[in-house]
Amino acid sequence: MVTPMDTLSRLEATIRARRDADPASSYVAKLTAGGRRRMAQKLGEEAVETVIAATADDRRGTISEAADLLFHLTVLLADMDVSLADVLAELDRRDGVSGLTEKAARASES
């Protein structure tokens, strides 16, 4: 059975391998050549497109835009040499801590 993490790990490896390819034949290489600001801009665009699809209750569109969003996030993370494992470790660290509890702790610190 293919798990979501298998898919993301394979995508991460593909993206890292394609960064130095010819921008004429690789979209990842084209994004990389465009620089981090361009990558971040694309990520923002895909986030907005995901929001638009979700608020229109467009399930098929939301799946498609969320796939673009995850792809562009993985491209940006690779550029920063941040691995998916780094992000997952942060999520594991938060496991079991309610967002409301964490927010209340931040408020009492300030």
Ligand SMILES: N=c1c2ncn([C@@H]3O[C@H](COP(=O)(O)OP(=O)(O)OP(=O)(O)O)[C@@H](O)[C@H]3O)c2ncn1[C@@H]1O[C@H](COP(=O)(O)O)[C@@H](O)[C@H]1O
């Ligand atoms: N998963 C993806 C993937 N998802 C989305 N996209 C591209 O992301 C872009 C989405 O942005 P837009 O909708 O704004 O499209 P656009 O107008 O063409 O984009 P821009 O010209 O503005 O950059 C499209 O060009 C999609 O084709 C992807 N491009 C590549 N991959 C993966 O990356 C691998 C390597 O790709 P190459 O580097 O092209 O070989 C592929 O085998 C796939 O596994």
